[in-house]
Amino acid sequence: MARDKGRVRRPVVSGGGDTQVLAAEEAGRAERIREAEARLVALRASLEDRVAAAREAAEARKARADRMRISLAAADGEAAATAEAGGIVADGEAAARARPALADAATGTSSGGDAVSGLARSDVVVHMVVRPRRRETYNKATQTRPLAGEEASGRSAAAAERSGADGTGVGGAEAGKAPDAEEGDDMALAVAALEAAMKSVPPAEREALAETRACAAFVGKAARQMERVLVAEERGKRIEEGREGGADEEEKRGLDIAEVFAIDVRSSGRDERGVCALDWSDAFPELFLVGYGDSYARGNNAFAPRGAVAPGYMELWSLSLPTVPEYVFRAQSPITSAALVRHHGGLVLGGTHSGQVVLWDTRTGLETPVAATQLAGANHGGPVRSAVVAGTANNLTLATISGDGAFITWAADSLAAPTERLNIGCAPSCMAFGSSSPNSFYIGTMTGSLWSVERHGSGKGLAAEYAHHSAMVSALSVSPHTATLDYDLLLATSFDWKTSLWRSDMSSPVYVFDEFVGYLYDVAWSPRHPSVFATAGARGRIQLWDLLVSPKEPVASIGIGESLTVTSLAFSSDGSRLLAGDTSGHTAVIRVTGAAPGDDDFDRLDAVLSALEQAL
Template identity: 30%
Template structure:
């Protein structure tokens, strides 16, 4: 009950408060209305006074001084003989007589005047300013001058003392006479000025770049004089593509004189680029010891890029996943990295320390994928290192190859090595003694990392100069086949033993076949990346031999004497398998187009299977099993 009474008491107080608020609002409203009425009355009086003053000004009789009351203004006004009629003055007198009752009101109203406020809507219109267009002669006659034109104009002004005449001036001065100094001959440069221009880096870069573009265009083999109306007469030469043709020969006497080609590689991105590495020139002590030249098949007379090294470059290749990078292995054991976007010196190189190679690096390859890859290098002391290209301060991993059960020495003098297709951990190395060994980068299947001492691929009687695995392409996998070349004048074909069949005792594995056509050292042998049964080899007599196992295993199908008695050191197929490059001991690089020889048929893979099966059979007298 107490709560209900308390609630009622609160409601009554609120009702009383609301009533007071309503009463105050009504009082304010009434006061505002009274003020508005007083204001309207005062405004009426002021309007009458303004009308009287306006009439007096029109008739020409103005009051001498402002009067505070309406009656005073009427009494001091003097009528003029203007065209004002008498009836118009009568109402004024009537108002004058009534005015004394209102004389005191205007002053009080003006002091208590309350303005009347209201709300007004404004319309805002945004109009852009009018654009002012001015005509200028340069709008139609403006020209863009190059740096050369500016330089010529400045020289002309200095020689004649007269500024050049702009377009549209017609060569006339203020008097209208034609300038006779307009056709002034160019100023001849002095020897000092000419030498400073020709030796500047900017001029040399421009000249080198522009001359390369011109040479590429001029070396284009396209016959723009071909007459397409007589095409029927050229059908007789369709079979000419079956012969091997020499595409071009690369040689620069100034750069590679007395140097030997040590390695070659085609660019993975630009099929026209080929790099070649060279050793030192013993006749020129001031030249860099090692060179890597990047040749372009569209630029025949000089290399596209020139890279230097402080030591002989023994191995070089393009980076498989970075086409701008070139990797080189040197005789001092350093691994260097060049960039085609930089100058001729290496951008990165390994330190000369015991952490890496201290003997010549004779073999290198890139293994892995785009996202995870390593550079694997091997030196002649049996040390194998894996590197990251962006961190050459120290190798990611090292592996020292030793043969503890070897009858003479446990050292493995590596001359070359190779990884099968899609393999990153198991590889095969060729040695100076002529044997091939299988090695593991890591422990796998119960075997330790390093040389597998139980499997020895023995067949050569001299140092192995080259080792190449069959590329993985086509419907049949032949990636377990590999070729080796040696100074014993032979090329041998091998089949890799299955890694799942680990030998518990030492065993010797013989080659499938031996190719003994050469009459000198065989320096390299490579499989074709396109034809499954085709491979090539080069020897010390300067001869290029091409073998097709599906055609004949005893003699090559093509024997091409490339040089005149100079040894061919290296062999490299291009990525498409149509061209083959060979490097000689006198610094020349030869490019040959194989034509239809390099094109395989659909049955080549099945036929090669039968050929390999025949070589493996015990009845084959040429088999080494």
């Protein structure tokens, strides 16, 4: 749309002659665009050839320098042996005469060979220090690695900077001042070749090239890469400024949370909507998904006024780009639930208010879905309440559940037909899979009940009912730390202002957290610590709980934005960051510190659970 802004479109008038003229002009324009694209390809190939030639020349210079160092080492050894035998003393005047020859040889002039051969026969020993060159590269891999321990990496970077500044580190201050001449030559050649290529293209062809999709994609990608580098450098400085106390200070403070990153809602291209879904990428730890529902309620849209429909909208954000999303995804119906498909790189799964299930693929660069289900037949007949990706790479399950009681699974490569369909027989509001097997899962309902559901066997369907909440169950979360146990440990939040802790082998809750004031919208177990979880509610507060400290009150609490309702939570895979979104569309990344488990924390948690069970 931006490219059409400055262009004047000719009106199409009636008449055969005018139509033919316009058609001929369009055909000529299309031909000029094709010629310009072909010329761009040729210019790109020429530029690549020039850069390759420059690199070959640099390699040749490097090889000559290596041979020079070998000759110097041989001469040094010969002179040392001679000095030990006969006490030869180097003549300063001869050494001074040898230095210009050495400089010529190192720069690759024709007298280099004579200088080396003369040095081999000379009694002069010249000591030369060759410092290692620092070569910095940037790619996707180096972008993601430091994020697993961003505070530590910030300290390491600052320490390296201080070490280089005072000359005490590897290479010292002199190495920091010496640029990489070969890389500079390559860059200069590339820039010169690019400028020459651009000057050789006529203005009309340049305008035609600027209108091509390839040019727009290149400019967008280059702009994101530049901003990513600049923002990453600034983030490193802020992290170091805020973490001067060192690594041990974090553990001394205990469990704590603090906001470190927030999306600028005004910079987004969407209209203002609430956050209805959050998820982290497993392939790139700095990427996270934000799904936007409408402005009325949580993402399941169960409370939106009848007829309130807005197109679906989601964004994929990067911690390195706080102002612009990496990708934008759109759908015909409001998004109600979404998840990034693990083990499948760029796939994004979404459920909509119309009951349609959609898939996007970031590798296509398109905002529209690459696959979508039909709105009839054996598919969902109501809003999709939950979309979940469960299982392993070899046994992956894409599961959706809707308000009409339909549980459906899909293949990651096709949404043409369901791979499994199960009619549950109730109105589910949320869903969560067990930690040990995708063959069973748990649902919360609109009436406040909790059920375990079996997918296969003679007991297929609703298997066990747990004690009721007095209002709708808004979210479920299964602990990822119970794979070695005979039961699942799950948390449920409800609109009755309570959070309940359950064991899957018990029909009554282990404990009920009833100190909240207002509706509760989401809950999430920490993947790092077995006793830590977070809750989000209608008072705009995110509360962090630790069962080993106290089940009666949270150990930390924080508010985000100006909204009074936090709707969604999602922990990163290492538990060090927590995503939180609210009804105003504000999304924050919160650092969770002091959550490293101790050696005996699992045993202590078993003891706490046993004590809570006995107190029932």
